[in-house]
Structures are given as structure tokens and as C-alpha cells.
Amino acid sequence: MALSCVVIGASHAAAELVSTLRREGWDGEITVFGEEFYLPYHRPPLSKTFLLQNQTPEDILIRNSDLYDRLSVNFRLGRQVSKIDRAKKQIILGDGVKVGYDKLAICTGSRVRKLDVNGGEVRGIHYLRTVDDVKSIQASIKTRGKAIIIGGGYIGLEMAASLKKIGMEVTLLELSSRLLERVAASELAEFFARVHGEEGIEIKCNKSVSSFESTDGRVKAVACSDGSVYDADFVVVGVGILPNIELAEDAGLRIHNGIVVDQYSRTSDPDIVAAGDCTNHPNELLDCRLRLESVPNAVEQAKSAAASICGKKRAYASIPWFWSDQYDLKLQMVGINRGYDEIVLRGDYKSNRSFVLFYLRQGQLIAADCVNRPKEFMVVKQILSKRLRVDISLLSDESISPREFIVG
Amino acid sequence: MPTIKYILRDGSEHEVNVETGSSVMQGALDHMIEGIEAECGGFCSCATCHCYVDEPWLEKLSEPSDAEKEMLEFTFDPMPNSRLSCQITVTDELDGLIVRLPEEQS
Ligand SMILES: Cc1cc2nc3c(=O)[nH]c(=O)nc-3n(C[C@H](O)[C@H](O)[C@H](O)COP(=O)(O)OP(=O)(O)OC[C@H]3O[C@@H](n4cnc5c(N)ncnc54)[C@H](O)[C@@H]3O)c2cc1C
Numbered sequence A: 001m002a003l004s005c006v007v008i009g010a011s012h013a014a015a016e017l018v019s020t021l022r023r024e025g026w027d028g029e030i031t032v033f034g035e036e037f038y039l040p041y042h043r044p045p046l047s048k049t050f051l052l053q054n055q056t057p058e059d060i061l062i063r064n065s066d067l068y069d070r071l072s073v074n075f076r077l078g079r080q081v082s083k084i085d086r087a088k089k090q091i092i093l094g095d096g097v098k099v100g101y102d103k104l105a106i107c108t109g110s111r112v113r114k115l116d117v118n119g120g121e122v123r124g125i126h127y128l129r130t131v132d133d134v135k136s137i138q139a140s141i142k143t144r145g146k147a148i149i150i151g152g153g154y155i156g157l158e159m160a161a162s163l164k165k166i167g168m169e170v171t172l173l174e175l176s177s178r179l180l181e182r183v184a185a186s187e188l189a190e191f192f193a194r195v196h197g198e199e200g201i202e203i204k205c206n207k208s209v210s211s212f213e214s215t216d217g218r219v220k221a222v223a224c225s226d227g228s229v230y231d232a233d234f235v236v237v238g239v240g241i242l243p244n245i246e247l248a249e250d251a252g253l254r255i256h257n258g259i260v261v262d263q264y265s266r267t268s269d270p271d272i273v274a275a276g277d278c279t280n281h282p283n284e285l286l287d288c289r290l291r292l293e294s295v296p297n298a299v300e301q302a303k304s305a306a307a308s309i310c311g312k313k314r315a316y317a318s319i320p321w322f323w324s325d326q327y328d329l330k331l332q333m334v335g336i337n338r339g340y341d342e343i344v345l346r347g348d349y350k351s352n353r354s355f356v357l358f359y360l361r362q363g364q365l366i367a368a369d370c371v372n373r374p375k376e377f378m379v380v381k382q383i384l385s386k387r388l389r390v391d392i393s394l395l396s397d398e399s400i401s402p403r404e405f406i407v408g
Numbered sequence B: 001m002p003t004i005k006y007i008l009r010d011g012s013e014h015e016v017n018v019e020t021g022s023s024v025m026q027g028a029l030d031h032m033i034e035g036i037e038a039e040c041g042g043f044c045s046c047a048t049c050h051c052y053v054d055e056p057w058l059e060k061l062s063e064p065s066d067a068e069k070e071m072l073e074f075t076f077d078p079m080p081n082s083r084l085s086c087q088i089t090v091t092d093e094l095d096g097l098i099v100r101l102p103e104e105q106s
């Protein structure tokens, strides 16, 4: 009898995983259970084109539905998996239905962290992770209204840029003393604060939101613990995400800041793999473990998970990278700047919109943030992936091509 | 639906129908054509969807953005007819388009 593979989560990782499974020769059944009602779609446009240009979920699919038909991949959408029974090798759906598996892939991604303050249960307070979130945002947006964004991470900043484009008056409240506290160096944060200021966004740091005020069940203001109050027609909260690890945890799989997997995306159960935002994985190139929240991570890790299901070994060892588009800016970050002891600047981040921050640790290039500098991004990605030698003294020299950073 | 021909490094040819409004990159992924990675999923951010456009078609395409041009310059083996396939939107006018895939995506 043909083997069956069950995938939990109709996610970015799942889309990549199921097509790679067929390519690797898996000829058994493939069934994907997804809580959302859509085939896997791209999330990056949600805060941008999907919101602004009235795109439909079909416009942003990761693979079209014809392909899944041709590959005989069965999607069961709007179905939540509530338990994994490893002893019986079956999953249990929310309605109690049991489905057996030979191989299981956990691609449950992550969910938004909710803000736990008084008055948060009224209309007009939004989060952003799914197509349905955007649909409710669109229904609630008023051009020329006052928007309050809570959280100065990438999602908050991208939303600020988009709401401004729609014509709203936008104020962004951040808990810490600067933007991007969790994910970027202070130089980059300073740059984004300047640009958003220039674009007309009001940014307020050191603001701890303490409650929402409402009339007739609809938000009308956001109050902070320092006593300040901001009028609001509309609120978007972007205060981080939480990996969806509970299913795996309840099933007794190893968890440590994510579902623990090896470089082949295998969990502590030989018949279960995991990929995407929900995993904690080793990175050979960087010699550390990581939990990443990015598209390239979901894509590349899913390929290695699919190979493992087919009994093949394809290590996931890519240099992490990420991008964010805001206004006329394309930020491309590559490497992990953890533990850097020196920054080399190429260009000018204080008055321009095009520069690179190179991060060094003990004289070694470990990461770069490139703003409107695609060439430098491409070169640094190659340097880090192939462990090429670099002449550090040339990094800041604008008169030479980035190509020449590489020694030999 | 316009037809697009992808020619792989090994010389094999794949002629497939791709919906208008979709991209040349998406057409390859939706037909399991190997040789396009598309790490970013089509947002002009990764340059792992590099292709070579057969000359007669080149002028039918809209101009590449600065970001695309700059990334192309640093792909594996760039040529004057290099493009990022995610930035080529499929239109009826492109029916019959021929693209070749590179030896390696950077
Ligand atoms: C607005 C926005 C902008 C972004 N921009 C960028 C960007 O510019 N660049 C970048 O690299 N990344 C970006 N990201 C992040 C990127 O989208 C994620 O890292 C990526 O989607 C992770 O994919 P995944 O496969 O891990 O899971 P996800 O895409 O999170 O999907 C997980 C799916 O699993 C489902 N699920 C969970 N539990 C269950 C269950 N028990 N039963 C059934 N189904 C379940 C969920 O409903 C969900 O549909 C952005 C994200 C958002 C929200």
C-alpha cells in the first residue's frame, strides 16, 4: 500500500514541501490540513500591494491550484489539527476526525502576539498575519482618519508606509527607546526613524500602551502608562509573533525556542519533520542554532524536510537573509549580526537613502544591512555563503566596485 | 493563455501555458520546471530567478528597474539579455516567449 504523508499548515513551507516531495519521487498520498481557507499564499504583499491594490488571494498564491491537482496534493482547508498521536501515527482534527500518517510534516508557522491590555476587545483594533486580517483592516480603514500603529518592527513600519499612502494620519508607538530594537542595530533604527519622519509619520518611543478607550464598541483612543492619550480611528498592532509549537510540544517532541530539528529538518521523532517559522534549527555555516521568521527560511528548509521524508539527505545550510520594502526603500539584510564588535559604513545613512552597514566580529565580516544597495547585498551573500575572504579596508570605499571586496 | 518555452541548461525544452498577469518565474514554478529558485517568491529581492531572454523578445519587455539591473550584474554569468523572471509579467503579447535558464542561480 502507498505510504501517506500528512502536512499540518497550508503555509509557505508546505507549498514548497509538497512540490519538492513529488520532485524527490514521493508517490504516496499527500494531504495538507490548513486552518485558513486559502491555498498557501505569500504574506509579504499583505502589508503592501494586497492591502493597497485590492488583490485577491488568487493573485498571491505560492503555486497555482492546477499544479496541486496535477501533483495529486489534497488540500483540506478550514480544518484545524488539534492533536498529534505519535503512538498511533495519526493526527486528530478539531472535530475529532482521525487521520493516519506514515510521515508527518509540521509547517504551522507562527501567529501574532496579542497585546494584553484593557479594552482590547473592541472593533477597530487589528493585527496583521493573514488574508482575513487584511480584509477586516480594509473594511475598517477610513481615508484621512487617524491610525495608531503599535510596535516599531518591520510589520509596523511597512503598515505605516502603506496607511500613509492611503492618506491616513499615522502615529507609531514603540515600547522601547528606539525602532527595530529586537532585530536591527541602532544605526538602522535611526535611519528608519528619520525616513518615516520625513514621510510624515509621527514616531513616539518609550510608549507603553496601557489601555484602549472606546465608544459604542469601537476604539477611539490609545492610552499609555505615562498618561499620554492618542486619538485613534483605527489601530494596528504589530508586536511580534509566537511560533506555533503547541501541537509538537503536546506530542512530546523536543522544543527549545521552536520545534527542535536537525540540519535535515528532522524532529526528535524519525517520522516527523518540521519547517518554517516554527522551527529551531542548526546552521552549519554560522555554527549556531536559529529560529527565523522569513520566507527564504521557510522555502529552503522545506526542501530539506521533503528530502528527509523521502529518505534522502539534503542539509539546510543557507545564510539567513531578509528583505523589507517601504516607500522607495529596499532593505536587504544578510547574515546574522549577533555579537558584532564593529560597524563599517558605506555611504551615508544620516542624510541619504542608500547605504550599507557592514557588521564585523573580530575583524570578520558576519552580516550586512543594505538599503537600496542590491549590488552590495548580492556580493555579501556570496561572500558569506561561500566563505570567501574579504579585504575589510575596502568596504567603505565608494570608488571601488563591491566585486573587489573579495580577495583572490 | 500565452505559451512560454523554457530551455534548460541540459538543452531540454519545456513549453507550457502561463496565465496572463502571472510572471515567467511563476510559470516555471507552477510547472515544476527546474533551474529557478525564487527564494524571495517574486519580489525582486533575491535574484535567484535569473533567466536569459531570447533576443527578439527582449524589446517587447518593459524596462528593468534599477534594483533589477544592479542585482543582475552580480548573478552567475550575467549577459546583455539577462532578466529576473519574476519581473516579467506574462501578457498576450508574449505568447511564444523563449527563455533560457542559467547554469547556476546565485
Ligand atoms: C505582513 C507580513 C509581511 C512579511 N514580510 C516579509 C518579508 O518582506 N520578507 C520575508 O522574508 N518574510 C516576511 N514575512 C514573514 C513570512 O511571511 C513568514 O516567515 C513565512 O510566511 C513563514 O512561513 P511558514 O511556512 O513558516 O508558515 P506561515 O506562513 O506562518 O503559515 C502557517 C500556516 O499554518 C496554519 N496552522 C497553524 N497551526 C495549525 C493547525 N494546528 N492546524 C492547521 N493549520 C495550522 C496557519 O493557519 C497558517 O496558515 C512577512 C509576514 C507578514 C505577516
Ligand code: FES
Pocket (backbone or CB within 6 Å): B025, B037, B038, B039, B040, B041, B042, B043, B044, B045, B046, B047, B048, B049, B084, B085, B086, B087
Ligand atoms: S524571485 Fe526573488 S528576485 Fe525574482
